[in-house]
Amino acid sequence: MVNVALMSRLLAAIPEHARFILLGDKDQLASVDAGAVLGDICNTGYVRSRSPRQPLIAPCITQLTKSYRYQEGSGIAALARAINNGHADQALQILRDDSFPEVELHETLPGNTLGVTLTSQIMKGYRSLLESTDPAKALHSLGEFRVLCAHQNGHASVKTVNREVRKHLETLGRIPPGEYYHGQPVMVHVNDYDQKLYNGDVGIVLKTAEGLRVFFEVPDAPPRSLTPARLPSHSPVYGMSIHKSQGSEFSDIAVIMPPATSPVLTRELLYTAITRAKKSLCIYANANLLKACIETQAHRSSGLRDLLWQ
Numbered sequence: 001m002v003n004v005a006l007m008s009r010l011l012a013a014i015p016e017h018a019r020f021i022l023l024g025d026k027d028q029l030a031s032v033d034a035g036a037v038l039g040d041i042c043n044t045g046y047v048r049s050r051s052p053r054q055p056l057i058a059p060c061i062t063q064l065t066k067s068y069r070y071q072e073g074s075g076i077a078a079l080a081r082a083i084n085n086g087h088a089d090q091a092l093q094i095l096r097d098d099s100f101p102e103v104e105l106h107e108t109l110p111g112n113t114l115g116v117t118l119t120s121q122i123m124k125g126y127r128s129l130l131e132s133t134d135p136a137k138a139l140h141s142l143g144e145f146r147v148l149c150a151h152q153n154g155h156a157s158v159k160t161v162n163r164e165v166r167k168h169l170e171t172l173g174r175i176p177p178g179e180y181y182h183g184q185p186v187m188v189h190v191n192d193y194d195q196k197l198y199n200g201d202v203g204i205v206l207k208t209a210e211g212l213r214v215f216f217e218v219p220d221a222p223p224r225s226l227t228p229a230r231l232p233s234h235s236p237v238y239g240m241s242i243h244k245s246q247g248s249e250f251s252d253i254a255v256i257m258p259p260a261t262s263p264v265l266t267r268e269l270l271y272t273a274i275t276r277a278k279k280s281l282c283i284y285a286n287a288n289l290l291k292a293c294i295e296t297q298a299h300r301s302s303g304l305r306d307l308l309w310q
Contacts, residue, residue, distance in 0.1 A: 075094060083270055092287055102279065122254070149239050150264055150269060151262070158239045158240060165239075186234045187236075187244070189233040190232050251279045251280075252280045253282075255274065257293070267294050
């Protein structure tokens with residue numbers, strides 16, 4: 001998701017004798033800021049010829065086709081290909097095909113509240129968080145399931161999911177009133193170098209002998225913890241935006257689409273969402289809106305593609 005300006009500065013800082021390797025998925029969402037660097041470099045959406053007169057950059061590109069996240073013959077793989085190719089009718093057929101149990105479409109929109117089916121799936125997906133007392137196991141469980149939303153605000157948004165999940169847990173008597181509670185997942189929104197926490201880091205609040213602590217994973221070491229008062233800007237993370245999910249993977253996901261079209265609903269957004277899943281995914285959306293989303297491709301004109309591919 002690097003933008004053109006940042007990539008320019010990065011390349012300017014690299015010595016000419018260095019070997020520079022970019023690894024990523026050209027079909028995912030581009031950067032929030034200007035440009036679609038990886039897509040432009042790979043000439044996404046255009047057929048590359050093998051003519052001797054091809055641009056110098058062409059032999060530098062290799063496309064990896066095997067996925068180690070999900071099985072090749074799975075419904076997730078078939079759906080990813082259909083969406084990536086813009087085949088909306090085929091994608092809907094796969095979602096409704098009983099021979100692909102890994103993928104499912106629920107045409108019931110949650111609106112301002114979570115639908116019964118979605119609520120049940122969320123409670124099942126996050127039940128272990130409320131029951132876990134071991135930090136390492138709790139953090140592992142946190143990576144097993146996630147709700148992904150197209151929007152931060154409004155209908156079927158990240159804020160709606162997080163608000164409604166908390167309300168539902170309070171109604172069931174599973175959590176006490178108050179800002180923090182045992183089993184609460186949180187996501188950090190800013191870089192805090194003093195606490196060694198960074199934008200996108202995910203942790204979980206657990207009750208300990210010292211009171212409530214927030215635990216975060218540490219590579220090749222036991223989880224570390226801090227008091228909730230020391231957390232930088234953060235929010236609950238039962239639901240998260242598809243943009244924020246890039247680079248992550250979860251065993252099972254639920255994807256919630258809004259009830260109306262919007263500029264962010266593109267093929268790239270949906271492809272990014274479903275390829276976060278390793279085992280299963282369930283999409284909550286109107287079929288016609290989903291079809292329109294798959295048929296809408298994001299286009300950015302940064303000039304980089306033309307400079308590289310003439």
